[in-house]
Amino acid sequence: MASAFTSSSSTTISGSNFSRLSSSSELKAAPIGSFRLLDRPHGSSTAISFSQRRSLFKPVNAEPKRNDSIVPLAATIAAPEVTGNEEVEDYGQLERDLENASPLEIMDKALEKFGNDIAIAFSGAEDVALIEYAHLTGRPFRVFSLDTGRLNPETYRFFDTVEKHYGIHIEYMFPDAVEVQGLVRGKGLFSFYEDGHQECCRVRKVRPLRRALKGLQAWITGQRKDQSPGTRAEIPVVQVDPVFEGLDGGFGSLVKWNPVANVEGRDIWNFLRAMNVPVNSLHAQGYISIGCEPCTRPVLPGQHEREGRWWWEDAKAKECGLHKGNIKEEDASQLNGNGNGDAYANGTAAVADIFDTHSVVNLSRTGIENLARLENRKEPWIVVLYAPWCRFCKAMEGSYVELAEKLEGTGVKVGKFQADGEQKEFAKRELQLGSFPTILFFPKHSSTPIKYPSENRDVDSLIAFVNALR
Template identity: 70%
Template sequence: MASAISISGNALSSRSLPLKEFRAAQIGPVVQVSAGRRSRRWAVRAVEPTRMAPAAATAEPPVAEADYEKLAAELERASPLEIMDRALDMFGDGIAIAFRVGAEDVALIEYAKLTGRPFRVFSLDTGRLNPETYKFFDTVEKRYDIHIEYMFPEADEVQALVRSKGLFSFYEDGHQECCRVRKVRPLRKALRGLKAWITGQRKDQSPGTRAHIPIVQVDPSFEGVGGGPGSLIKWNPVANVDGKDVWNFLRTMDVPVNSLHSQGYVSIGCEPCTRPVLPGQHEREGRWWWEDAKAKECGLHKGNISQEAQKAGVNGNGTTSINSVNGTHDIFESQAIVNLSRPGIENLLKLENRKEAWLVVLYAPWCRFCQAMESSYIELAEKLSGSGIKVGKFQADGDRKPFAQQELQLGSFPTILFFPKHASRPIKYPSEKRDADSLLEFISFLQ
């Protein structure tokens, strides 16, 4: 490994910068790093120590929510180091790096260290990771002198899943349910304590779901502190970086990596669902290899799936689910949720003394706010199973919309209604907080 790298630009004349100084470099005037035949801006920006300005003098006020699209465009050609510095500067202790033990994730930690700013790291321990991954956690903590904030699935939920379906049900009915219990719900809890999070997503990782991810965005799937749409910001500093360039950066900086990479693993997840890829295979083909290689998301980044892909019937499980109303991809798919037809919800409206109370969401499959609450609503339905409260869904777009507006108080999607046992009219949920706990609290006041 070379002990120095060549840096050129206005700030520094062409010369070799010792690796020790390179590691300590902070963001400054634009410089370029030579990477093979072409020059890339992504790898690093540097200034000499004597030219560094105090952090307080360069700090900028947080960008308003409405400006995130503008900010994404502004940072489209920025280096990951500049993007990382901007994210940490804007959100401070309210932002954390999601460490999923792959090459991109440890690169994020290295970039965070190079900014010189304090940073937080969290990771999801599903209970089914490879031994090499657990060893890598320890290596990273010691290398960067940090304590990773581990999140775990709820023991009773894992127990219920395994007892009812066994240890390997995902090979038969897809990985979505297991991932929801072991990954999505723990992540949802972690993100509720944050204002923003940082991921290692790259555009070239998954041809069907990540080709258009922005540098920064209002998270389309999860909620942060305060709850409601727009309460969480998602940063993707290496979105525009090729996989090989990530590896060039790691080798140059002598960054430790998961030992599974040397065994042919490129994208690393849980042990039963991950295997090495063969030469010529795409890196995501090693994940959930029994499913469609073009649409592989566990639910952590479900918002990547475009409306066009959803209308084509592709979901985060790599399978299809077609709605009978208009032929589009459906959502809120769970055995715990009753799919109400037009006559079904009309009958529910007519009943004045119901045997059971009902909670019903009026939704449109294409609505991003409906998509964002899908996991929470399924979680709620499973918690209420056997409680005497039925959970249902009614697709209220298209030719059903006028009926829903006139008879079901539909204002915008999603609209959530509670039908008590002894009341003729449903009660509309008034809040934009659509997590399972908030909905449970709403129900408890009305029983």
């Protein structure tokens, strides 16, 4: 997520307030959240209070010493002594009250409650809708973005367009230069293609976000349930943040608002068009979900929008860590390290089968082994290696079934083999399985199957593949 804090004209924050690396390579503390925690008596109540305002905190301008082995936090928080009764908010009840509210109503409530202590996290994608909703409330608002240093040029230009369109200044947060230097020098510029994107995201996104949120009591995100059904299907419109800490420090000190959680992607785009909101030019090139340039690409017909992110990894890996608390625990426990859910195939969860039609032959382990051994087949085969729980497999179900129907009577057999669970290691070893779905073509006079190389899974592309090899 490219995120940055921005405020309306009445709450503009100068970019000079943010941390910069000096010529001596010492990193100055960022003023966002740079407060020293004062002694606070421990009361008997465990209720979470959000009534304290930032004016109670005394900023600390002292620059922390760098420890060569540990990168210091940019901010430390402490609460002053507070007297009197504190207002306690039941955010579970508030979430229930706002469950069916419009995004505009949810945004208005968030800004009303937290004022200058809340900010919109803006990635440079369709979450520009959040800024439009905030603008429509007529209230002052702040926006922040994480500049990872690896964003597309189009995204940087879009940031500038948004600032001018709304008359705001986005508050940019940057990764720690020493951490980035260590990562790149030690592992290269593109290590994430080999060992996963989590480490790079942790350095360039998660830690800068953590520093930013330390100066807030609440933040607003563009998460939607339909963005990633496997990990975001239960996002509430408002919640106590389960991962990050806010201004007061400790669990429960930060509130997370998700005004568009219940809105579908097509409705977001209808809203943007109706309100003539500027959008990132990458969208016109097929990008839907937009992140860093090396890790984002356009999606193709039949693909879910999240397949454009970290495409070399499987389902579970399609998160960078910014919204870790919203990943369903049951999904995480049922997915192995590659995002392939062995637990489903082992009977721990019931999942309906897919590609279930008379036109598609269901191959057993013995059937696929026999097919792979044949050097002279009576007819060629196209077979999909799939997992019934995989949303990317589900996304191509319609096109694959249509393919099977079109190939009936042509002499080409269409099959499927469920390759998760106990069959996964066999499929990886013998059938070139890399991720789900994997599509193989077994020629008529060859024992070696040919792997479909494209991510384009519409029926016309699949037929072109078959016709080129049959």
